[in-house]
Amino acid sequence: MKTALSQILFPESPRSLPHARAWNIAFRTAHIGVAGILFGGHVFDVDPRRLMIWLYLTIFTGAALIFIEAYPNARWCYQGRGAFVWTKLLLLCLIPWLWSYRVAILIAVIIIASVGSHMPGRFRYYSLVHRKVL
DSSP states (O other), X not given: OOOHXXXXXXXXXXXXXXXXXXXXXXXXXXXXXXHHHHHHHHHTTOOHHHHHHHHHHHHHHHHHHHHHHHSSOGGGGGBHHHHHHHHXXXXXXXXXXXXXXXXXXXXXXXXXXXXXXXXXXXXXXXXXXXXXXX
């Protein structure tokens, strides 16, 4: 028997988000733009206080993308595509403690993002829980 939470996270049939493709394109475009500005600011050693708005916009657009991906069904969280996002978030969380390595960490995040976005479906939709493509 499914609990109420599992029914919300894993509905029998995926939910549909109205205009999901358009929202995804809009937020992905914004995310690439603001993250690029944030990255450039770190590369050129801009005062961190001047980068805060770009950090907040990057977080906001990234969170919106996670919502858009996970809304139909939360299995996104344990598929290859979600695992790549969680890996990026983990690396980003290390930056305050590894500040002098932030540019290298951000380069790694960009590489993970690019590979994750363009890898074949057999990897993107592979479930780490079910050990098969979903």
